[in-house]
Amino acid sequence: MFTFLYRVLCGFFLGLSVFAPGLSGSVIAIIMGVYKRIVDIAANPFKDLKRTIVFCIPLVIGAVLSGVVFILLFDYLFNTYEKATYLLFIGLIAGNLPVIYYEIKEHGFKPVYLAGGAAAFVAALALILAATGISEGSGIEGLTASLPRLASAGFAGGATALVPGMSVSMVLIVFGVYRELIFAAKQILDMNLSYLLPFALFALAAIVGLVLSSRGIKWVFEKIPGLAYTAVFGFMASSILGMVIQSIQLTDTDFNWLMGIIMLALGLGISMLFVVLSRKMEFSGSEDNL
Secondary structure (H helix, E strand, O other), rough: OOOHHHHHHHHHHHHHHOOOOOOOOHHHHHHHHHHHHHHHHOOOOOOHHHHHHHHHHHHHHHHHHHHHHHHHHHHHHHOOOOHHHHHHHHHHHHHOHHHHHHHHOOOOOOOOOOHHHHHHHHHHHHHHHHEEEEHOHHHHHHHOHHHHHHHHHHHHHHHOOOOOOOOOOHHHHHHOOHHHHHHHHHHHHOOOOOHHHHHHHHHHHHHHHHHHHHHHHHHHHOOHHHHHHHHHHHHHHHHHHHHHHHHHHHHOOOOOOOHHHHHHHHHHHHHHHHHHHHHOOOHHHHHHHH
């Protein structure tokens, strides 16, 4: 029973990484001691299927509970403190930059890696600027018109979910679908099932991306970690710049600088807390018993 409840708790915090930009699901999985197991399952989802299902059910329960809580929370924050919420997200991502920089140094930096970091920076910024200029309208019609972007964002989010330092929600912001998905999820919670299809398409694309990329991600971070972490750093730095640009463009007449500074500090504090925890936890094969 304890194992089941602990896995539910793991799922809850993994769900948090989906909704809070800057909180890496892989880092949280390492802290909770389930990272290796999740990578193995993603790489071979049908191997020992019964054991995989038993392991995943409580994770899914926890993730769903987390989703309900944070969908309501972030929907409220966007509707009440829109610009300050962007500062919260900027803090969440910025708090992880020193960690990625440390990983680059630890694994041996080479000047040639700058090309990978620059490419990731430019690609992410181009996606953000393109998404900022897109206005699909509100409601189900706008969301349906965004189906190709939703599928692409889902695939990319799933593909990067196991990348240390990356968060699914950060990818969704880069693709410009984060707010749309929060809105759609809130509508589903309100039993407006017309939003179920686009949300399901996104979820399916994310699963496909996760399964197809798991082995490749594992290989890249084992064989060329310096280049991989440099690319992650470039992507994160570009995400911060993109969110700064988006926040400047917002017209928030109720914005209060004190609230904004508090939210920025809160984001930095939360991300640094998870960083400290990940440093203190030793990742070992003992997680297979969880």
